[in-house]
Amino acid sequence: MTPPDLRALIADSLALWEVQGRVMVLEGGVVLATPDGARLVVRSATAEDRPVRWWLERPGQRRPCMGIPGLLRTLRNALGAGEAPVGRLRMALPEA
Numbered sequence: 001m002t003p004p005d006l007r008a009l010i011a012d013s014l015a016l017w018e019v020q021g022r023v024m025v026l027e028g029g030v031v032l033a034t035p036d037g038a039r040l041v042v043r044s045a046t047a048e049d050r051p052v053r054w055w056l057e058r059p060g061q062r063r064p065c066m067g068i069p070g071l072l073r074t075l076r077n078a079l080g081a082g083e084a085p086v087g088r089l090r091m092a093l094p095e096a
Contacts, residue, residue, distance in 0.1 A: 001068075006030050006042060013072055017081040032075075040078060042071065 001009075003025040010032060011023045021034040029043035038058070045052040045064075052064040056074050063078075065071035076082045 019081050
């Protein structure tokens with residue numbers, strides 16, 4: 001996944017989670033800045049770090065992410081966006 005693709009994925013995820021933020025591609029990775037001052041950086045892992053694909057960094061903390069689902073879960077938790085109650089999706093046949 002290229003940095004612009006990752007930036008787009010994170011921007012779409014923020015919209016889905018209803019989190020305000022600015023996502024930018026910089027030399028060091030993909031940077032997310034929120035209005036409350038949170039700054040998170042997603043950096044690609046090196047070949048020596050495998051199976052880690054990305055590192056999610058914030059001041060004083062560096063978390064490994066093995067794939068896209070783990071990266072999005074770690075990012076959502078770091079932003080506190082996963083704390084709202086989640087509705088349930090129910091599948092049913094249409095009523096006649």
